[in-house]
Amino acid sequence: MRIIIQRVQYASVKVDNEITGKINNGLLVLAGFEPEDNQEDFEWISKKIVQLRIFGDESGVMNLDIKQVNGDILVVSQFTLHASTKKGNRPSYIKASKPDEAKTQYNNFINVLKTHIDSEIQTGIFGADMKVELLNDGPVTIYIDSKNKE
Template structure:
């Protein structure tokens, strides 16, 4: 499972010209699910995202977590995070989980994130053509791969 996490002052996702989800201060999380991802990956990644200390404290140091600033999350599924560009110029997505595997994992990720965060999160729609807007704060962008925990 790969997550690209961006600290934002605002973010939204639009599908068919309708805003599906929007947040103010918080994190935009782009989530790529691989076929071998499991419950352990979900639990570890959710905890890591929620506890990342990437928000500024009173001295301006990145020392506060999402909970510390009462921030929100906008979660977007993005299979292209598993693109392989090793051969040729057309990316291969062979590592990305197929929808029958990825959708239940994505939905479970949402439930675990909401439970750990203690409030609902905003989301896109799995497989939809989405337009994502964000105002990256910093900018701060962090990538986490659950296969590289050590």
């Protein structure tokens, strides 16, 4: 499982010009899945998300986590995180989970993430053509791959 976390002042996702998820002050999480991803990956990534100390404290030092700032989370599926660009100019997505499997993984991941945070998690619509708007705060953007735990 691969994710991109962006600390945001706000973020929203639209499908067919309608907002399906919207947050203020929190984390936009773009999530991509591959067939081998399982509950262990979802747990590990979820804990990383809620424990990352990437919000400023009273001194402006990144020392606080999402819970400490009462932040929100918006999760958007992003199969292109598994793009391979080694050959040619057209990315290959052969490593990404197939849509049916990825949708199940996406929903399972969101359910695991919900167990680690009290605030509601906002989402896009899996497989839809989504328009994501955000104001990256910092900017702070972090890449995490559950296959690189060590």
